[in-house]
Amino acid sequence: MSQPLRVGMVGYAFMGAAHSQAWRTVNHVYDLPVPVRMQVVAGRSAAAVAAAADRLGWAGHTDDWRTLLTRGDVDLIDICAPGDAHAEIAIAALAAGKHVLCEKPLANSVAEAREMVAAASAAHDSGVRAMCGFNYRRVPAVALMRRMVTEGRLGTIRHVRASYLQDWLVDPSYPLVWRLRREVAGSGALGDLGAHIIDLTQFVTDLSISAVCALTETFVKSRPLPSSPPGTGEVTVDDAVLFLARLGDGVVASYEATRFATGRKNGLRVEINGSLGALVFDFERMNELSFHSTEAPADEQGFTRVLVTEPTHPYMSAWWPPGHLIGYEHTFTHQAYDLVQAIAAGSDPAPSFADALQVQLVLDAVSRSAETSSWITVERSSAEPSG
Incomplete structure (x- = not known):
């Protein structure tokens, strides 16, 4: 062995x-x-x-x-x-x-x-x-989404829409945990949730976000301290962020990340629209991918539900018979698998630190845009987003 x-x-x-x-x-x-x-x-x-x-x-x-x-x-x-x-x-x-x-x-x-x-x-x-x-790159439906975009199934990409909605901070009595302190977390919904949808859209389209225009809001300004002595402390991160963006030169995009979307527990959604069709992924139905093709006969057009559980789908050959669903924890197993494979082969795993730096540059640009209420050009790292 x-x-x-x-x-x-x-x-x-x-x-x-x-x-x-x-x-x-x-x-x-x-x-x-x-x-x-x-x-x-x-x-x-x-x-x-x-x-x-x-x-x-x-x-x-x-x-x-x-x-x-x-x-x-x-x-x-x-x-x-x-x-x-x-x-x-x-x-x-x-x-x-x-x-x-x-x-x-x-x-x-x-x-x-x-x-x-x-x-x-x-x-x-x-x-x-x-x-x-x-x-989330390792959700089989997301990996299939990227493959279909790469194969040209959507034609020329025109629109991207992404949102990540949670509600665990709606209660103002929720304590001031580390995720609500800038010195520990860096940012709020922007880094916690926004980082995921930034990476996902760049991963699926193989395009980098080039410019952003953003706004942020902190709805609850102070919260109870989580430990003794009793008291309150200031929330120093954003509760919600929305921004417009350009991917590459010609693709327009919108992003929303919040921990104040009442009733939403982990609502991550990405939609890609192209000249030949569209793809939609919703994590609350993570084993499915919705696909619309303009090349289908006119009387058959509409979004088709693709159940991503076949052995031919990414990662799925190791799991259960077709139609038997997987869950959130499997994404981390796929991540571990990809990393072990790369280390054993001496190859470069993805996303690399350079890929993650590109996400960090977008987070920084979004933060500066929200402060100045202006469009901000996103600096480029030395690496393209990788698969």
Whole structure:
């Protein structure tokens, strides 16, 4: 048997649990070139991380992520910590010769993201690989959507519409968690949700957002502190963001991300309109893709429901018989599979840190546009969005 890929993970909350599920599952679903071993999980509280290791299936645990850098039994560091820790951990891990998987958004600022890209580039020649975790790329229906656009099924792309709607902050008594503090999270709905739809539309169309015009709003300005002593604190991030954009030179687009869409739990939707047809993906029906073709006979035209569960669909050959659905957690298993395959082959996983920097540049432009109420040109990173 080949030498296993031994994983150390930093963070064990929501994303840590999702990533743990993927690392537990990927060996049993896919025929990997190397097996995966869940070696150690790191967190700040010794008692909490010990409990998490037992619950999530990690062989060991530590309350200091820096110990992962010197451990000879850790090959890859999976970063599921809050955004303000991404840059420090990733740069140190890459310098130590560890592969890195980092959750989105890549960093809290363009400057940090650039440093991370530079660190990944410096480690690349030594065979060290880095990837950013935009898991929605790994929804089979999204991967099929990209394939159909690439094959020219929509003709010339003209319109893109994307929204990501949640409602978990509607209650003003919800506490001031880290996601509501700019110094930890970087931004609010913009980075938390907007980053996903920015990446998805660039991924599916293979076009980069070139200019934006945005507005943001914070509806609840202060919230209860989550710990003693009692009191309130200021919300320093956006609750909602809307922006217009241009993709490439001729495609127009609109984006909306909010955590105040009452009744919406995880409503991610992307629509692509072209000269020959349209594609619509709605995560609340994640096993389906809607396709309209102008090339169908006139009396048969309309949106067709494609159930994306056939073995010929992306990622689906490893799962169940046709018509048997998969869920949210499978996107992380697909992500782990793609990363292990790339590391074993010595190839470059996608999205790279450079791809994630391009998303960061859009986030930055949107933020500056909202502050100035003007159109902002998006700076280009050195890499095109990759598949």
